[in-house]
Amino acid sequence: MSEGARVWIVPDGFIPAESTGSQQSHEAICVLNTSAERARLSVSFYFEDRDPVKDVEVIVPPERTRHIRTDEIDGVEIPRGVPYAVRVESSVPVTVQVSRMDTTQPALSLMTAMAYPVER
Amino acid sequence: MSEGARVWIVPDGFIPAESTGSQQSHEAICVLNTSAERARLSVSFYFEDRDPVKDVEVIVPPERTRHIRTDEIDGVEIPRGVPYAVRVESSVPVTVQVSRMDTTQPALSLMTAMAYPVER
Amino acid sequence: MSEGARVWIVPDGFIPAESTGSQQSHEAICVLNTSAERARLSVSFYFEDRDPVKDVEVIVPPERTRHIRTDEIDGVEIPRGVPYAVRVESSVPVTVQVSRMDTTQPALSLMTAMAYPVER
Amino acid sequence: MSEGARVWIVPDGFIPAESTGSQQSHEAICVLNTSAERARLSVSFYFEDRDPVKDVEVIVPPERTRHIRTDEIDGVEIPRGVPYAVRVESSVPVTVQVSRMDTTQPALSLMTAMAYPVER
Numbered sequence: 001m002s003e004g005a006r007v008w009i010v011p012d013g014f015i016p017a018e019s020t021g022s023q024q025s026h027e028a029i030c031v032l033n034t035s036a037e038r039a040r041l042s043v044s045f046y047f048e049d050r051d052p053v054k055d056v057e058v059i060v061p062p063e064r065t066r067h068i069r070t071d072e073i074d075g076v077e078i079p080r081g082v083p084y085a086v087r088v089e090s091s092v093p094v095t096v097q098v099s100r101m102d103t104t105q106p107a108l109s110l111m112t113a114m115a116y117p118v119e120r
Numbered sequence: 121m122s123e124g125a126r127v128w129i130v131p132d133g134f135i136p137a138e139s140t141g142s143q144q145s146h147e148a149i150c151v152l153n154t155s156a157e158r159a160r161l162s163v164s165f166y167f168e169d170r171d172p173v174k175d176v177e178v179i180v181p182p183e184r185t186r187h188i189r190t191d192e193i194d195g196v197e198i199p200r201g202v203p204y205a206v207r208v209e210s211s212v213p214v215t216v217q218v219s220r221m222d223t224t225q226p227a228l229s230l231m232t233a234m235a236y237p238v239e240r
Numbered sequence: 241m242s243e244g245a246r247v248w249i250v251p252d253g254f255i256p257a258e259s260t261g262s263q264q265s266h267e268a269i270c271v272l273n274t275s276a277e278r279a280r281l282s283v284s285f286y287f288e289d290r291d292p293v294k295d296v297e298v299i300v301p302p303e304r305t306r307h308i309r310t311d312e313i314d315g316v317e318i319p320r321g322v323p324y325a326v327r328v329e330s331s332v333p334v335t336v337q338v339s340r341m342d343t344t345q346p347a348l349s350l351m352t353a354m355a356y357p358v359e360r
Numbered sequence: 361m362s363e364g365a366r367v368w369i370v371p372d373g374f375i376p377a378e379s380t381g382s383q384q385s386h387e388a389i390c391v392l393n394t395s396a397e398r399a400r401l402s403v404s405f406y407f408e409d410r411d412p413v414k415d416v417e418v419i420v421p422p423e424r425t426r427h428i429r430t431d432e433i434d435g436v437e438i439p440r441g442v443p444y445a446v447r448v449e450s451s452v453p454v455t456v457q458v459s460r461m462d463t464t465q466p467a468l469s470l471m472t473a474m475a476y477p478v479e480r
Contacts (some may be wrong), residue, residue: 003129003207003238009363009455011425012390012472021225030132032166032205046392046425065131065166065205077321085392085425087363095129095236100470105381107227107467110220112219113474114233116455118363123249123327123358141345150252152325153285185251185286215249226305227347227467230266230340232252234353243369243447243478261465270372272406272445305371305406305445310390335369335476350460352372354473 003034005117008096010086012113017081017105029086029115030097033060035097039099040091045076047084060094078087088115123154125237129217132233133140133165135191136202138222139207140200149188149235150217160190160211167204180214208235243274245357248336250326252353253285255311257321259343266338269326269355270337273300280331283308285316288323308356328355363394364455365477370446372426372473373405375431377441379463389428389446389459389475393420399441400451405436420454448475 016025033039039060046052055074060066069084070078079082088096096115101108136145151160159180165174176195180186189200190206198204208216216235221228256265273279279300286292296315300306310318310326320326328336336355340350376385393399399420406412415433420426428445430438437442448456456475461468 003127004236007363009392009394009404011392011455011457012388012427012459013425014427022395023224028132030203030205032129032131032207034129034166034207046394046423048427049427053437063166063172065133065168065203067132067134067168068202083390083425083427085390087392087394090257095131097131097233097236099132099231100469100472102468103225104383105463105467107225108222108229109470110222110229110231110360110469111470112220112231112233113353113457113472116238116474116477117365118456119238124356125246143344148252150323150325152251152327154249154286154327183292185253185288185323187252187288187323188256190328209244215251217251217353217356219252219351223345227345228342228349229469230342230349230351231308232353232473233354233473234352237356243367244476252452263464268372270443270445272369272371272447274369274406274447288441303374303406303412305375305443307372307408307443335371337371337473337476339471340373347465348462348469350462350469350471352460352471352473354476357476 002093003118004093004095006090006093007118008088010114010115013084014079016102020106023103023108024083025103027070027100031060032065034090034093036062037092039094042089045084049119073078122213124213124215124218126210126213127238128208128235130218130235133204133206135200136222136224140226141223143223143228145223147190152185152215153179155212156182157212159214162209164207165204242333244333244335246330246333247358248328248355250338250355251305251326253326255320256342256344263343263348265343267310267340271300272305275298275332276280276302277332279334282329286325291341362453364453366450366453367457367478368448368475370403370458370475372445373446375440376462376464380466383468385463387430387460391420392425392455395452396422397452398465399454402449405444
């Protein structure tokens with residue numbers, strides 16, 4: 001079973017600078033690998049005013065999901081309060097959704113979108 | 121009339137552990153079947169650290185919608201506060217959208233996305 | 241210029257029963273018609289436990305957007321607090337997005353998704 | 361690398377009239393240009409009851425993202441509290457996502473969606 005796409009784009013990345021209460025403001029890149037093979041992700045981060053950080057490796061095992069917090073990825077430190085964007089390339093087709101929790105003000109807010117699949 | 125797709129993917133599933141006020145934190149898989157036939161859904165749930173629970177059956181009658189709460193599906197108990205993902209396969213083409221209500225903190229928050237249609 | 245699709249699906253419709261503060265809980269079907277022709281929409285509403293209400297007409301003029309509140313459409317009265325779904329068919333290609341404002345609890349919440357385009 | 365689409369549509373634009381607290385209600389058109397060329401965007405704004413404002417130019421450098429606030433674009437002044445829609449045309453393929461922050465009431469709310477790609 002090979003489902004999804006091999007390249008996904010998320011234009012709106014932003015980790016809010018502030019948090020209140022028990023929940024920390026964060027974003028997660030959520031990946032589902034329904035295949036029988038390990039998915040090796042190559043994740044790249046783009047910014048408004050400096051060169052991208054490319055090809056950070058993340059693994060998603062076969063028949064597993066991973067909800068990857070962008071403030072906890074080994075190999076890249078994304079500044080808070082700064083616009084960024086993400087490109088995910090995978091060794092096997094996967095599906096990618098991105099979500100943000102914003103707790104800048106009391107009472108958290110959520111948003112989510114399926115990432116954009118680049119057909120290939 | 122045969123509209124939509126037969127396989128849909130939702131990478132970001134998460135039922136918040138806590139709730140406040142009159143609304144309980146929950147997620148719903150919302151399905152529309154515009155066809156004249158009964159849609160037999162086979163729903164599979166994927167996790168980060170254990171094997172998936174596959175092929176839970178849900179029925180959507182012809183020309184009906186169903187908003188299926190993932191904490192109320194017969195045949196699977198999804199733990200709260202744990203990342204999961206969903207794959208929906210249907211006997212006829214349908215359309216799938218997923219929404220979350222989070223009432224961890226006073227003042228609920230909502231998020232929604234169309235699921236990702238696997239073309240087949 | 242003919243942009244978008246002629247049929248769009250929104251599986252998750254729900255007008256919250258309660259509202260607080262100055263904003264009323266509501267949903268809007270937002271349509272953009274970039275063509276030089278008038279778009280005649282035929283909007284159908286599906287429910288969980290009764291027959292659909294089909295073919296309610298709504299007009300979107302050429303080169304105009306319309307943000308159609310589902311609680312203010314002539315020809316259908318959607319009950320609050322009840323799951324529904326929407327199918328939009330247009331005489332010319334348009335683009336459709338759906339948004340919900342929920343003010344059940346103080347501090348409003350928003351969610352949005354592009355509707356699902358049925359290719360034809 | 362040429363990724364995304366050259367034309368994108370956002371039907372639901374709305375800049376809330378009011379704001380509370382430290383965050384201002386706003387919307388952003390978030391664009392990622394993964395190509396090695398400069399993307400010249402031609403952005404058009406549609407309304408419910410007047411002619412569109414067409415072809416406002418915005419530049420996105422190669423391998424950069426830009427999160428464009430719609431209340432800060434040179435060449436157009438979008439009134440607050442009024443429904444609008446956006447069409448983005450780019451000289452090279454890009455990916456577009458739109459997000460809204462609403463701080464009408466204390467405790468901000470967010471929503472986001474990938475824009476609709478017109479295939480060409």
